Amino acid sequence: MSHRVMQKEHIWTFVENLARSHRLVGPVARPGNQISFEYLDDHWRDMVLDYPPSQYPPKSILFPRRETLLTFTINGEPPQVSATVTAEPTAIFGIHACDLHGIRCLDMVFADGVPDPYYHARRAAALLIGVSCRPDAECFCASMGTLFPPEGGFDLFLTDLDTAWLVQVGSEKGAAALADNVECREATAEQIRQGQERLAARALQQKGIHIRVEHLPLLFGGEYHDPIWDELGERCISCGECNFVCPTCYCFDVADEMDPHDSTSGRRVRTWDACQLPDFAVVAGGKNYRDTAAQRNRHRFYRKFLYPVLKYKKSFCVGCGRCVRSCPVDIQIVDTVNHFVEQNLPGGKS
Ligand code: SF4
Ligand code: SF4
Structure with a gap:
């Protein structure tokens, strides 16, 4: 796994360039202090990356609340059935580490037995871009072992270093997306250390389960x-x-x-x-x-x-x-x- 550094202002160049090859999804602020994951299309500048936990996780992008699995007609013999599994390349920005672990869980479930083609098509087409979070009083990820992003469970993970983003590269797909769309440089050992320290600092949470x-x-x-x-x-x-x-x-x-x-x-x-x-x-x-x-x-x-x-x-x-x-x-x-x-x-x- 490698680490790169992106200047803060370059994030919008990255997003704009990615939008040429991907649909974009990201967290958006809504009335009532709610954060919601939405398709951004041409309003990607509405995305917020420093945000408290969203009301709903980004799960519905990979596993929609409602979806058509197949269509059928029964006016002839035999009945006609048509099932089309398609997925557009989609970059999901701003996923917190706990939600990346949630997606890991869904990956395992939908691969179990007969793999679910609908979920896996969307998952294969997804670029998962995580971001460091701002835990609130109800968060207890530190005690659940989900404070850090899961190994192999993300493409890129951004940690806020004030004037720059430390970008953890989690996959070849993530490395290519970065190389093709934005200027970055190699992270120094000190920047990597700072990033780890910032992620670890979130472990000071009020709540936690008292068992491993x-x-x-x-x-x-x-x-x-x-x-x-x-x-x-x-x-x-x-x-x-x-x-x-x-x-x-x-x-x-x-x-x-x-x-x-x-x-x-x-x-x-x-x-x-x-x-x-x-x-x-x-x-x-x-x-x-x-x-x-x-x-x-x-x-x-x-x-x-x-x-x-x-x-x-x-x-x-x-x-x-x-x-x-x-x-x-x-x-x-x-x-x-x-x-x-x-x-x-x-x-x-x-
Ligand atoms: S535990 Fe709370 S949120 Fe869950 S079903 Fe019961 S009342 Fe609703
Ligand atoms: S705290 Fe645990 S059980 Fe409750 S919504 Fe989050 S992952 Fe699900």
């Missing part, structure tokens, strides 16, 4: 019947927002929709789903395998801290804090984990 990530399965293995699930279930209103804002949640529903004015044609559509919604686990015949909010909350925690750590050797919570900021009843993910730590390892971090 690799030990989480030990913690959750024996807590299936803990009364805390009922407490969370009594407060939770099952809105599903904690799922929708999460950079690693990937559940979806698939449905066939007929054209409103033509009963012989339609499309198969995939939309985001959420395990906290009351009917998520309803199966044919009407049985609901998780019909209480307590069961659904427990499931969410297990899907973050136990099952993926066993299967992928990675926690599917990256410490972004979004589920806490967006929860209308203030369900605190860190407090819940630390409740189990206290119960199992009073007073200590394993």
Whole structure:
């Protein structure tokens, strides 16, 4: 991995030049102190790179909220089905390290079993450009091991050095994008050290889980019947927002929709789903395998801290804090984990 240095003002040259070969996506400030990842097209100067965590991660660029998987007509024999998988080269600017880890999680999930061609087409066409962040009171990435960008999980990563950007080059694609579009020079050892120091300084966070990530399965293995699930279930209103804002949640529903004015044609559509919604686990015949909010909350925690750590050797919570900021009843993910730590390892971090 190499490091380059780009003068601050050259970032706009880089963006403008990249726009000739890529669609651009980046964080934009919206009313109500919200930051949202948007397609920038010709308003790329609206992009902000020094920003607190966005309300939603850039997940929807790679895994849209709603997408058509195929179209069909059924007015002849056999029925005609057409599926087109396309993706435009897209540069996603300004991704924080935790969200790059979130994309790593999605990469693993959508490669599992039969790889998902829709996700992978967009992922292969994406240039991931990370940026150093400004953690807020709900961030706990330092304790989740996601403070630094994941090795092999980004193309370029920018760290603010006041008058310049330190650019970590994470892939050949990133190196080419830089070489073709902007003037940079080799970083000095001192600049690399400063960049590392700046990233490490963000570790001073108010919140954190009190256990090492690799030990989480030990913690959750024996807590299936803990009364805390009922407490969370009594407060939770099952809105599903904690799922929708999460950079690693990937559940979806698939449905066939007929054209409103033509009963012989339609499309198969995939939309985001959420395990906290009351009917998520309803199966044919009407049985609901998780019909209480307590069961659904427990499931969410297990899907973050136990099952993926066993299967992928990675926690599917990256410490972004979004589920806490967006929860209308203030369900605190860190407090819940630390409740189990206290119960199992009073007073200590394993
Ligand atoms: S579970 Fe909450 S804190 Fe963890 S990654 Fe998802 S939204 Fe972020
Ligand atoms: S955001 Fe809060 S209230 Fe809504 S489903 Fe998640 S935990 Fe429950």
